[in-house]
Amino acid sequence: MRALAFTLLTAFILVSSSLIVQASNLTVSLSVGLTYFIINGYTSPSAVITLKENGAVIATAAADSSGYYEVSTQGEDGVHTYGVYGVDPEGRTTPTISHTVSLTPGSSTTIGDLILPPTLIPDTVDTSVGTDITLRGYAAPLSDVMIFFASELMATVRTDTTGLYTGRIDTGQYGKGTHILTTRNSLGNGNSSLDSHSFTITLRDPEASTVPVRDAGSETSSDPSVTASSAPERGIAWWILHFDVDGDNRLELSEIENIANHWVASWAELKDGHCDIDGDRECKLNDFSILMYYIERSL
Amino acid sequence: MTDRTKKKIILVVLLLLGLILIIWRRFIPSSPQPVNFIVPTHEHTHVVGDIFTFPIEIKNSNSPVNAVQADLSFDALRLQAIAISTQGSFATIFLDEVIDNRRGFIRLTGGLPNPGYQGSGVFGTVYFRTIAPGKAEIHFLESCQILANDGRGTNTVTHFPHTSIEIQVHEDSAKLSNDTVIVPQEDNAGQIKLFDRTDKLPEPAIAPHASHSPLFH
Numbered sequence A: 001m002r003a004l005a006f007t008l009l010t011a012f013i014l015v016s017s018s019l020i021v022q023a024s025n026l027t028v029s030l031s032v033g034l035t036y037f038i039i040n041g042y043t044s045p046s047a048v049i050t051l052k053e054n055g056a057v058i059a060t061a062a063a064d065s066s067g068y069y070e071v072s073t074q075g076e077d078g079v080h081t082y083g084v085y086g087v088d089p090e091g092r093t094t095p096t097i098s099h100t101v102s103l104t105p106g107s108s109t110t111i112g113d114l115i116l117p118p119t120l121i122p123d124t125v126d127t128s129v130g131t132d133i134t135l136r137g138y139a140a141p142l143s144d145v146m147i148f149f150a151s152e153l154m155a156t157v158r159t160d161t162t163g164l165y166t167g168r169i170d171t172g173q174y175g176k177g178t179h180i181l182t183t184r185n186s187l188g189n190g191n192s193s194l195d196s197h198s199f200t201i202t203l204r205d206p207e208a209s210t211v212p213v214r215d216a217g218s219e220t221s222s223d224p225s226v227t228a229s230s231a232p233e234r235g236i237a238w239w240i241l242h243f244d245v246d247g248d249n250r251l252e253l254s255e256i257e258n259i260a261n262h263w264v265a266s267w268a269e270l271k272d273g274h275c276d277i278d279g280d281r282e283c284k285l286n287d288f289s290i291l292m293y294y295i296e297r298s299l
Numbered sequence B: 001m002t003d004r005t006k007k008k009i010i011l012v013v014l015l016l017l018g019l020i021l022i023i024w025r026r027f028i029p030s031s032p033q034p035v036n037f038i039v040p041t042h043e044h045t046h047v048v049g050d051i052f053t054f055p056i057e058i059k060n061s062n063s064p065v066n067a068v069q070a071d072l073s074f075d076a077l078r079l080q081a082i083a084i085s086t087q088g089s090f091a092t093i094f095l096d097e098v099i100d101n102r103r104g105f106i107r108l109t110g111g112l113p114n115p116g117y118q119g120s121g122v123f124g125t126v127y128f129r130t131i132a133p134g135k136a137e138i139h140f141l142e143s144c145q146i147l148a149n150d151g152r153g154t155n156t157v158t159h160f161p162h163t164s165i166e167i168q169v170h171e172d173s174a175k176l177s178n179d180t181v182i183v184p185q186e187d188n189a190g191q192i193k194l195f196d197r198t199d200k201l202p203e204p205a206i207a208p209h210a211s212h213s214p215l216f217h
Helices: A002-031 A236-243 A253-270 A285-293 B003-027 B171-178
Strands: A034-043 A048-051 A056-062 A068-074 A078-087 A097-103 A108-115 A126-128 A131-138 A144-149 A150-156 A165-170 A176-186 A199-204 B036-039 B045-047 B050-057 B064-075 B080-086 B091-102 B103-111 B121-130 B134-140 B145-148 B162-168
Touching: A002 B145, A034 A078, A048 A068, A056 A068, A056 B121, A068 A078, A068 A108, A068 A199, A097 A108, A097 B064, A131 A176, A144 A165, A150 A165, A165 A176, A176 B121, A199 A253, A236 A253, A236 A285, A253 A285, A253 B091, A285 B091, A285 B103, B050 B064, B080 B091, B080 B103, B103 B121, B121 B162
Parallel strands: A034 A108, A126 A199, B045 B162
Antiparallel strands: A034 A068, A048 A056, A048 A078, A078 A097, A131 A165, A144 A150, A144 A176, A176 A199, B036 B050, B050 B121, B064 B103, B064 B134, B064 B145, B080 B121, B091 B103, B134 B162
């Protein structure tokens, strides 16, 4: 009887051990072969970070209060091109930064310390020489943001603990015409971001009227300070000319990238109503269609 | 009434008709012809693991068009969208691109400057991978737009086609895990892509033949 009990106990122990080994192997086999891509760095606090591949969202994460973010995805081995961008607390996006990496089976590939470009929004993209332009945006907290205007470093400002920065451009020292506005975030030690979205700022002759703001809730201006004209209703051609960046009263094919950028910025970022070409108080694809119709066409 | 008088009256009437015709054509523009999306009519059967292309194509446009929004819904249980290619597209400016494999939704929005595009051609190409057997539907949604280059942005879309893909289990199941995603490197020189400025566009509810949902609010 004792011998039988001993035999049964021994058999039980052996079977149990076998099961444990199988379970252990299973865990190992599940662990081996996983391939990860990780990207981390700094942006504005609480920004929502999105990782994309071929246009598809594959992972999202949120930056912490210091602006640090880390987003990862499991991928197949091979060459991948990933794009990462952030959305600041006011809902504006940073440019997408793309990286092409070769993932190795069973290992993690990390891109570290990637500073996302700042977000940026000027209060206008069309004003007269001598009128100040104010701008704002978000970047890593308590860091430097360099403001570039007309191809030169115009100023360096500091972000607050929320990542917010503001700036002012005195346009009096610039000639009429178009000038590019961008910003860049620096964390010191030569660690800087790429440029923010750029804005083409049109500076006009002070005597010429500027384009009033037409927002979704108002047929006329929502900001009297930028309304030089008294006419409440304007024809489509008049609104179209707002996109004439070189001021020759004609939308030319050579200007198409600026025109498209300007229209999208008006809709997505400036919210100034300029994208509402047909005046129906909505910015829609047919407004873009009307804009395209007037390229290289007499107004 | 003499013959001479009759001839004068006929001449005046003809001149008036001509004048009316000129005024009509000048001030009352004709409506653009319908322009619609077409679905491919070949290769509707695939095996699980296959990668196939789905061209977003417009048909025989007699009216020039200058802006297009292609909204597709697909069976996310059986299909996975891998990428959207704009190589070879008649459009040169792209405003939005969305791939949502959770909801089964794809959007490509773009256009081109005057004089627009006239003819049959490809706007974009979606790369799909089949992930489960069965019949998978792909629908053009009613939020699709093909806008005429007429100075008003008239939507010319009149119908919203759909197609079915038959997905079968592959006899050699070992082949499936070895499939790799092969999306060609694109040569999109001259194209302007503004996707990262328009990531927040509202999207339509995903259901076949969903009610119209505008691109921008």
